[in-house]
Amino acid sequence: MTELADLTPGDRVFAASFPVSRADxxxxxxxxGDRNPIHLDEAAAKAAGLPDVIAHGMYTMGLISRAVLEWAAEAGLDASLGEFSARFAKPVVVPAGTGAVVDVxxxxxxxxxxxxxxxxxxxSGGEKVVAPARATLTSN
Amino acid sequence: MLNASYAGRTLPTTGPVAITAESVSRFARALGLSDAASVPPTYLITLTLPAADPLIDDPEFGLDWSKVLHREQRFAYHRELRAGAEVTCTPVVESIKTVAGNDLLTLRTEVADADGLAAEVWTTLFVAGDPQ
Known part of the structure; x- marks a missing residue:
């Protein structure tokens, strides 16, 4: 069990790695409901000036939320997410065969x-894809 | 260029939309979340973006969706929303800024249920300007 009070600024609390495929x-x-073709179709992505299909920013943010929730559950934290934000700095490029990996x-x-x-x-791909995201957890 | 006179405008409140258990579990599974019953933190984007359709489709506003990149996203959760809740969305054009010929559009959407404001969702879109 971890309590919020046990945490100190600078503590590294979790690291997680997520593979991302075109099927994802x-x-x-x-x-x-976001069916923008730049997330699905290579030709559409390239026509928009992108190197290849890119992940939805909200997919990446969703993976970040997953990492936070999994950590909180594992640590037994009795806390809720109060605020959650991200700035999308670089796209997560997802090639057809190999896919991509997002390290959080x-x-x-x-x-x-x-x-x-x-x-x-x-x-992802050696690039910071978000300016640090922020998540605020508040004790229940 | 966006029509900057829209800054500060409040869009019409949507009719009540149900947060269905089915849509919640599909969204949770798409992110690989083990808990497919709780409303995922980013789920509300599926309600707030469609709520902005009247703005996106308004020719007077001048938003070309093919030039849009999602720049920033923020959620403030005031109360827990559960599957089965019915909510309304009220988008507000919080700001329109022009930086080096490109526009940054920030929308703030109030998500309310029968008991009042439950969450606020900010979405900032980068809208590429016309090449000079």
Whole structure:
């Protein structure tokens, strides 16, 4: 069991790695209703000036949320997400055969009584794909 | 270029939309979440983006969706929403900024259920300007 009060700024709280395939993007497009062809079709992506199909920014943010939720569940934290934000800095490029990998890592940015703010990085293909995302967890 | 006079405008509140258990579990599974019953943190985007359709489709506003990139996203959760809830969305054009010939459009959408404001969702879109 981890308590929010145990966390100190600078602590590295989790790292997670997620493979991303074209099929994942197709499933996300259906589930979210965002069927922009730059996330599904190589020709459409290239016509838009992109190197290849790219993941939805919201798919990447969804993976980050998954990493936060999995960590919180594993740590037995009794806390809820109060705020969650991300700035999409670079696209996650997803080639047809190999797919991509998104590596997520979180550190404690601020710790106050009853709440903790995480700064979360996400890397893919050697690029930082988000300016650090922020997630604030508040004790239930 | 976007019509900057739209800054500050509130769009019509949508009719009540149900957060169905089916849409929640499909969204959760698409992200690989093990809990397919709770509403995922980013799920609300599936309601707030369609709520902005009247703005996206308004020829007077001048938004060309093919030039749009999602730049920033923020959620503030005021209360837990559960599958089965019915919510309305009210988008507000929070700001329109022009930077080096490109536009940054920020929408803030209020998501409310029968008990009032449940969440706020900010979406910032980068809209590429016409090449000079």
């Amino acid at each position: 993007l197709a499933a996300y497009a259906e589930a979210s 890592e979180a550190k404690v940015r601020k710790a106050e009584t009853g709440s903790v703010e995480l700064a979360i990085t996400a890397l």
